[in-house]
Amino acid sequence: MTTTPATERPPVLDRGVIPPLCTPLTPDGEVDDASLRRLVDFLVDAGVSGLFVTGSTGEVAYLTDRQRLHTLRTVVDAAAGRVPVAAGIVDTATRRVADHARAARDGGADALVATAPFYVPTHPAEIRAHFRALRSATELPLLAYDIPSFTHTKLPPGLVAELADEGAIDGLKDSSGDIDALRSVLEAVTAPRFRVFTGSETIADVGLRLGAHGIVPGLGNVDPHGYVRLQAAAEAGDWAAAEREQARLRALFGLIKAGDPARMGPYSSAIGAFKEGLRLRGAIAHATTSTPMVPLDGAERAAVRDHLAAAGLIEKGTA
Amino acid sequence: MTTTPATERPPVLDRGVIPPLCTPLTPDGEVDDASLRRLVDFLVDAGVSGLFVTGSTGEVAYLTDRQRLHTLRTVVDAAAGRVPVAAGIVDTATRRVADHARAARDGGADALVATAPFYVPTHPAEIRAHFRALRSATELPLLAYDIPSFTHTKLPPGLVAELADEGAIDGLKDSSGDIDALRSVLEAVTAPRFRVFTGSETIADVGLRLGAHGIVPGLGNVDPHGYVRLQAAAEAGDWAAAEREQARLRALFGLIKAGDPARMGPYSSAIGAFKEGLRLRGAIAHATTSTPMVPLDGAERAAVRDHLAAAGLIEKGTA
C-alpha cells in the first residue's frame, strides 16, 4: 500500500462552497442538535464542498466554549466524512485562540479559521506574531479570517502573502468586501497550495473571477443550491451564468434587511433572517437567536418569507 | 447581634483608587504568583481602596480562562479581605460573559466589571438586554465598563442612567475619555448608591471634580501613592493640590510612549512600560507581556527608567 504525500494531495479546503453554518438553537438558547444535523444534511445534499462551523454567521461570539465544541462535534458526526469541517476559533488573542485550536482539533475539525486579535487594537507586527504562534499550536490547516467590520483591523495583503509564503497560514477567508485587496493577495502569494475564499454573498462571482477558489456565504445556509450553481458555472468558465445566479442571490440577500434598524442592529436582522429562512425551508425547527440579539417580529418574518417566495425557494403564502 | 441592611452599607466599591492590576507573567508566559502577591501588597500598602483584576490593563484579552481565574484567586487570597477585589469579565457576548461572572463569583470576586458586547457591532437595545441578562446571572455588584476604543461602542449616557435606575448595574467604569458624556451620566442617574469611576490617568482630577467617586488608573500600578494623594486631595476639596499631583502624574504617563510605533501598537508600548516600571520599583520580577505583544527593547526600557527617575520614583541611574 502506498500513500500520497500531503503536498501532492489537494488541500483539505480546496475549492467550492463552504457555508458558514448557522447554529440552530432551542427556544431556551441551547444548541438544537436535531436541527443542526438536519442542516448538515440539507447543505451536504445541496452539494457544498465543506462546512464551516462557529464562524461569525454561526453566532460564535455568543456561544460558550462548551456550546462551540458541542456544535463542532455534532457537525463532524453528522457530516460523517462526506465533506471536511472547518471550525472558527474566534477569540481576542493568541493564547485564547490556541486553546480553541486544541479543542477544535480534539473535536474533530479538519481545518481552523482564525481572525486577527481584536478588542485591543493591534499592530501588523502583532498580527504576524499571532498567526506564527497559532501555527506552532496546531498541525491543522489554518485559514486567516479577514473581517475588519468585526475586528476593526484589515489584514494587509502584503502580510497575508508573507504568512502564506512562509507556511504560517494555508488560506484566507476574505470577508472584507475589499476587492482590490483580495486581488493583491491573489497576485502576491506564491505558495501553490494556498487557498482563498471570499466571504461575500453579493460579489462572490467577482471573487471567483479574480482567482478565489471558493465561497463562504452566510446566505448559503438558506440557498446552498444557488451558490453551488454559481461556483459550478464559474469553474466551467460560464461567467454569464455565474452572473445570472449571482443576480438572483443578490435579490434574495435583501432579506437581511428584514429587521427594523430602530429596534435592532444589522447582525440581529441578518442572522434572524437566515434562521427564519432555514425554518421556512424546513431545515431547522426554531429561528431563535442568542441573547442579547433582538428577534424578528411577525412583520419582519413575513418579509423574509416574501424574499424566499420571490426567489422560488418556498411556495408563496407558506408560513 | 444585628446586621446592617445591604442598602444602608456603603457599596462594595464606594470611592477611592482601584488600580487595574497588571498581570505579572513569568518569562514563559504563565502568571507569576509571587510577583502578583508582591504587587497586591505594594498597592494595598499604598492605600488603594480596591483591586481590579483582569481588566484591560491586566491583559484580560490575552489570558486564558484558567489564567483569569487563577489570577483572581491569587489576588483574593493575597488581599485577604484588606480591600475588595473586582474582576473584569470581558468577553464578546452575554453567555460567555455570564460564564465568567459565575467563575469570578466562585473565585471570590467582590464585584464584576463588564463591557458592552464586542466583535459583532451592537445596537443600544442589545446592550440593554446584555446588561439585564448579566444582572440575572449574578448577585454580585456589577459595573458597566465603557471603553469604546476597544469595544467600538460608546455606552450612551441615557442608557447607562436607565440601567442604573432600574438596578441592572451598580456603577460605571468610564474609560471613554469623554468628559461631556461622563457628566451626563452623573447628572442623569438618580440611584443613590450608583458609583462612577474614571479610568483616566490624565484627567482623573477633572472626573472627581465633576462628581466621579473614584479612579481606576492603569498608571496606578506604577505610582499608586500618587493617585491616592490625588484622590485624598479631591476628597478634601483641595483642588489645587489635586491638580498639582495630576500634573506630576501626567508627566509620568509619558512613559506609555516608550515603545517605537513603527515596531508595535500602543498597547504593547503602554503595558510593557507599566510592567517595566513595576519591575524597576521591585514590585514584580519580570516585565514579560503576552503573545503576540511586542516587548520593549533596551532603549525603550531606558526611556521608562528615565520617566520613573524624573518622577522621583527611583534613583536616577537605577537599572
Next chain:
Amino acid sequence: MTTTPATERPPVLDRGVIPPLCTPLTPDGEVDDASLRRLVDFLVDAGVSGLFVTGSTGEVAYLTDRQRLHTLRTVVDAAAGRVPVAAGIVDTATRRVADHARAARDGGADALVATAPFYVPTHPAEIRAHFRALRSATELPLLAYDIPSFTHTKLPPGLVAELADEGAIDGLKDSSGDIDALRSVLEAVTAPRFRVFTGSETIADVGLRLGAHGIVPGLGNVDPHGYVRLQAAAEAGDWAAAEREQARLRALFGLIKAGDPARMGPYSSAIGAFKEGLRLRGAIAHATTSTPMVPLDGAERAAVRDHLAAAGLIEKGTA
C-alpha cells in the same frame, strides 16, 4: 505721543465669551442684514468680549464668498469697535484659505480662525506647512481651529505647541471635546501671549478651570448672558457658581436635539434650533437655514420653545 508696543498690549482676542454668530438669513437664503445687526447688538449688550463670524455655527460651509465677506463687513460695521471681530477662514487648503484671509483683512476683521486642510486627508507635516504659509499670508492674529468632527483631523497638541512657540499661530479654538488634549496644549505652549478658547457649550467650565482663556459657544447666540456669567464666575475663581451656570446651560443645550434624526442630520437640528431660539428671543427675524439643510417643523420648533421657557429665557407659551 507714545504708543504701547504690540507685545505689551493684550492680544486682540484675550479672554471672555466670543460667540460664533449664527448668520441670519432671509426666507430666500440671503444674509438678513437687519437681523444680523440686531444680533450683534444683542450679543454686545450681553457683555461678550468679541464676535466670531463665519465659523461653523455661522454656516460658513454654506455661504458663498460674497456672503461671507458681506457678513463680516456688516458685523464689523455694527460692532463699531465695541468688541473685536474674528472671521472664520474655512476652506479646503492653503491657497484658498489665504484668499479668504486677505478678503477678511480687507473686510475689517481683527483676527482670523483657520482649520487644518480638509477633504484631502492630511499629514501633520502638511498641517504644519499650512499654518506657516497662512502666517506668511497675513499680519492679523491667527487662531488654529481644531474641529475634528468636521475636518477628520485632530490637531496634535505637540504640533499646536510648536506652531504657537514659533509664532505661526496666536491661539487655539478647541472644538474637539478632547479635554486631555486641551490640557496638553495648555501645558506645552510657552508663548505667553498664546490664547486658548474652548468651543464647548457643555464643559466650558472645565476648559476654563484647566486654563483656557475664553469660550466660543454656539449656544452663546441664544443665551449670551449665561456664558458671560459663567466666564465671570470662573474669572472670580467662584467655581461653584460657574458649575451651576454650566448646569443650567447644559440643560438648555438639549434644544439641539429638537430635530428628528430620521429626517435630518445633527447640524440641521442644532443650527435650526439656535436660530429658532434667536427668533423667539427677538434677536433675528427668521429661523431660515441654508440649502440643503432641513428646516425644523412645527413640533420641533415647539420643543425649542419649551427649552427656552424652561431656561427662563422666554415666557412659557410664547410663540
Next chain:
Amino acid sequence: MTTTPATERPPVLDRGVIPPLCTPLTPDGEVDDASLRRLVDFLVDAGVSGLFVTGSTGEVAYLTDRQRLHTLRTVVDAAAGRVPVAAGIVDTATRRVADHARAARDGGADALVATAPFYVPTHPAEIRAHFRALRSATELPLLAYDIPSFTHTKLPPGLVAELADEGAIDGLKDSSGDIDALRSVLEAVTAPRFRVFTGSETIADVGLRLGAHGIVPGLGNVDPHGYVRLQAAAEAGDWAAAEREQARLRALFGLIKAGDPARMGPYSSAIGAFKEGLRLRGAIAHATTSTPMVPLDGAERAAVRDHLAAAGLIEKGTA
C-alpha cells in the same frame, strides 16, 4: 435642416477613459499653461474619450477659484472640441457648488462633477436636496462624485438610483472602491441614459465587467494608452486581455507609494508621483505640487522612475 433631439443623442460623457487631469504648476505654484496644453494633447492623442479637470487628482482642493477657472478655460481651448471636458465643482455645500457650476458653464465645461456636501456631516435627505438644488442651478449634465475617503459620506446606492431616475443627476463617478455598492447602483438605475464611471485605477476591469461605462483613473495621466487598451478590450468582450492590461497597470500603480509615509500623507505621495511620471514622460515641465503638500525627494523620484521603466513607459536610466 434637422437636429437630433437630445434624448436620442448619446450622453456627453458616454463611455471610455476620461482621465482626471493633474494640474501642472510652475515652480511658484501657478498653473503652467504650456504644460497643461501639452498634457491635453498627450491624453487626446492617446485616445481618451473626455477630459476631467479640477477633480481630486487635479488638486481641486488646493486651487483658488481663479486657478480652477483658468485651468478649465485652458483645457477647453486646448481640447478644441476633440473630446468633451468635464469640470469638478468640489466645495463644501450647495450655494458654493452652484457658484462653481455657473463659473464652469461660463468657462466652457461640457459636464459637471459634484460631491456630496462635506465638512459638515450630512444626512441622506440633505444630500438629496443638494443634488436637486444643483440640478436647478445648471443645464449641464451633472455627475455625482462618490469619494467617501474625502467626503466621509458614502452615497447610498438607493439614493443615487432615486436621483438618477428623477433626472437630478446624469451619471456617477464612483471612487468609493465599493464594488458591491457599484453593482447595486447599476442594478437599481432604470434611466437609460445614466452613465457610471469607476474612479478605480486597480479594479477598473471589474467595474467595466459589471456594467460601468467608463474609467476615470488618476493613473491615466501617466499611462493613458494602457487604460485606453483596457477599455477597448472590455468593449470587445476580451476580458482576458482587459485583465492582463489591468495587471500591468496595477504594478505601475505601485508608484503612488513612492513617498515616505513618515514625511507626507498618501495624497502628497500619489499626486507627486503622478506629476513626476508625467515629467519623465515629457508631458509636463515640473512636478511641483500645491502648498502644503510635501514634494518627493530624490530617492522617491527615483522610485517613480523605476516604476515607469518597469512598465516600459520610459527607458531604464532616464532622468
